[in-house]
Amino acid sequence: MSTPNPEFSRPFDVRQAQGKQPRLEADQAERAALAERFGLVRIDSLVADVELATRDRAGGFVVEANGTLKAKIVQPCAVSAEDLDVSIDEPLFFRFVPRSTAHVPDEEVELSAEDLDDIEYDGTHFDLGEAVAQSLALAIDPFLTGPEAEAARQAAGIGTPEDQGPFAALKGLKMGKD
Incomplete structure (x- = not known):
């Protein structure tokens, strides 16, 4: 889960995380860099309030992070490219675990639903900052359309997504009665 230069890096020491309740707030430069990374017009605000809890297990500490992510973003409409204001309010849950030394690259691994947040x-x-940034990316609707989308489709001579699907030709057919 690392990027070469995370735009919103907030490293925490696992040995000192227990009971901490950090508020992670992106500054203007971090918001601009994240907006570029995620293809957004801009990010007006990005705040995550998190509570950390640790437990010791063989091989290292496990840190659980629970909280909320709130952001105000402006993203382009997927059809008309008009700017759309979006508010994001998402629950967060992460479990940071020591890197497993038993994992063999390219080995098929079965994951349970509980493993997906590790x-x-x-x-x-x-x-923690990079985990929050990636949660923001997952909360962005890549197919968001605004009020001008239909007019842009008509001007370009294309129909709605429903008119373009594999069953669009069947839509106009009527079933004959016997």
Whole structure:
């Protein structure tokens, strides 16, 4: 879960995370960099309030992070490219676990639903900011359309997505009665 230069890096030491309740707020430069990374017009605000809890397990500490992500973004309409104001309010849950040394690359691994929020870390630090940034990316609707979308479709001579699907030709057919 790492990027070469995370725009919103907030490293925490697993040995000192217990009971911390950090508020992560992106500054203007971080918001601009994240907006570019995610193809947004801009990010007006990005705040995550999180509560951290740790437990010791063989091989290192497990850190659970529960909280909320609130953001105000402006993203382009998927059809007309008009600017759309979007408010995001998402629950957060991450489990940071020590990187497993038993994993073999390219080995098929079965994951349970509980495993899907596990984020591996190396050493003694995990990056809560990057986890929040990736949660923001997942909360963005890539197919969001605004009020001008229909007019833009008509001007371009294309129909709605429903008119373009594999069953569009069947839509106009009527079933004959016997």
